[in-house]
Amino acid sequence: MSGRPDKLAVAGGTPVRSAMLPYGCPAVDDDDVAAVVAVLRSDWLTTGPKVGEFERAFAEAVGAQHAVAVSSGTAALHAAVHASDIAAGDEVVVPAMTFAASANVVAMQGATPVFADVEADTLLIDPLDVERKLTPRTKAVVAVDYAGQPCDYDALRDLCARRGLRLIADACHSLGAAHRQSRAGTLADLTAFSFHPVKHIATGEGGMVTTASADAAERMRRFRNHGIATDHRQRAEAGTWHYEMVELGYNYRLSDIHCALGLMQLRKLPVWLARRRAIARRYDEAIAPLGIVAPLAVRNGVEHAYHLYVVQVDRQRCTADRQTLYAALRAEGIGVNVHYMPVHLHPFYREHFGTQPGDCPVAEAAYERILSLPMFPRMTDADVDAVVAALRKVDAAYARS
Numbered sequence: 001m002s003g004r005p006d007k008l009a010v011a012g013g014t015p016v017r018s019a020m021l022p023y024g025c026p027a028v029d030d031d032d033v034a035a036v037v038a039v040l041r042s043d044w045l046t047t048g049p050k051v052g053e054f055e056r057a058f059a060e061a062v063g064a065q066h067a068v069a070v071s072s073g074t075a076a077l078h079a080a081v082h083a084s085d086i087a088a089g090d091e092v093v094v095p096a097m098t099f100a101a102s103a104n105v106v107a108m109q110g111a112t113p114v115f116a117d118v119e120a121d122t123l124l125i126d127p128l129d130v131e132r133k134l135t136p137r138t139k140a141v142v143a144v145d146y147a148g149q150p151c152d153y154d155a156l157r158d159l160c161a162r163r164g165l166r167l168i169a170d171a172c173h174s175l176g177a178a179h180r181q182s183r184a185g186t187l188a189d190l191t192a193f194s195f196h197p198v199k200h201i202a203t204g205e206g207g208m209v210t211t212a213s214a215d216a217a218e219r220m221r222r223f224r225n226h227g228i229a230t231d232h233r234q235r236a237e238a239g240t241w242h243y244e245m246v247e248l249g250y251n252y253r254l255s256d257i258h259c260a261l262g263l264m265q266l267r268k269l270p271v272w273l274a275r276r277r278a279i280a281r282r283y284d285e286a287i288a289p290l291g292i293v294a295p296l297a298v299r300n301g302v303e304h305a306y307h308l309y310v311v312q313v314d315r316q317r318c319t320a321d322r323q324t325l326y327a328a329l330r331a332e333g334i335g336v337n338v339h340y341m342p343v344h345l346h347p348f349y350r351e352h353f354g355t356q357p358g359d360c361p362v363a364e365a366a367y368e369r370i371l372s373l374p375m376f377p378r379m380t381d382a383d384v385d386a387v388v389a390a391l392r393k394v395d396a397a398y399a400r401s
């Protein structure tokens with residue numbers, strides 16, 4: 001049997017690829033490097049002109065009124081939660097299927113994250129379960145555009161308006177996505193983005209919050225600068241050393257070095273989004289005839305930004321579990337990943353907030369079945385074909401006859 005092209009690499013066969021194809025990877029070109037070098041040779045390494053330039057370009061790109069640059073997606077979420085006056089005694093509803101930071105920022109404010117379950121076909125926050133999780137202490141809802149498609153914002157906005165809640169969008173997966181012609185960044189009261197290298201645009205570390213509220217934008221600018229009402233550049237221009245710290249803030253500033261990189265990356269976003277969508281279409285077509293895995297559903301009326309391409313293992317049709325498929329695909333050189341373990345199952349939340357298995361059964365069941373396939377704009381057609389070839393190999397090996 002050895003040497004047969006369909007023999008799985010985990011069983012001693014030849015892998016589809018010799019080098020591991022990662023699930024995500026940034027693209028940095030010479031013009032990105034040149035933009036960073038120009039800032040390094042300028043007078044302002046931080047709090048300079050590139051910050052406002054990046055904020056204005058970003059706001060325009062997503063159609064938002066205001067954009068506030070911060071040092072990470074987590075800082076963006078924290079600023080949004082702070083600007084929503086979330087404090088000790090408050091509850092904020094957060095989906096179970098997300099990166100821990102979506103809930104951590106609530107805990108950082110001394111408030112309580114309450115986990116809502118997700119819809120089985122999209123893994124997006126389930127507005128009906130949000131409603132069930134509301135109490136008189138609920139102040140806000142964090143909606144996570146999991147994998148890159150906007151949540152059901154019609155239902156969420158309606159619910160938040162009826163109950164007087166702030167709606168915060170975690171759009172760290174969905175830069176460039178849209179819901180009924182409105183782009184991510186304009187769908188909630190406050191929207192957080194990340195520029196971590198695996199996200200749509202990269203600044204190394206970095207983030208942004210968008211909002212239509214001038215008040216919220218001003219509070220977040222203060223929050224990112226220790227709670228000080230003016231920044232260094234404003235004082236230099238006004239010819240004064242005097243400043244006042246009016247509330248407790250953090251150093252969550254994004255440097256001009258990062259912002260110059262972000263500005264250059266932002267120009268390439270439309271081309272990169274088109275490539276992500278083209279890769280997704282190839283995956284859709286190749287996966288449809290396979291029995292063992294199925295892609296997540298895409299909601300009507302959304303433009304998906306495909307930060308992730310997630311499939312679920314169909315245990316009716318597959319003899320192997322997710323762990324076996326994960327190991328088999330990694331052995332073929334395909335860097336599949338799992339996003340995410342439901343947040344309420346992390347030891348921190350069990351210990352400090354009393355969460356436990358059974359709290360969000362849909363997210364927990366999904367967690368046993370999900371795999372993220374490689375997805376980044378620089379993937380070649382040959383890379384995509386390699387993923388498909390590896391999926392066909394595991395399908396041949398594990399499909400129930």
Ligand SMILES: *Cc1c(COP(=O)(O)O)cnc(C)c1O
Pocket residue numbers: 072073074075098099101102144170172173194195196205206207
């Ligand atoms: C990446 C990510 C974050 C955190 O962003 P950082 O820039 O890494 O701090 C938060 N939420 C989600 C859903 C993310 O994917």
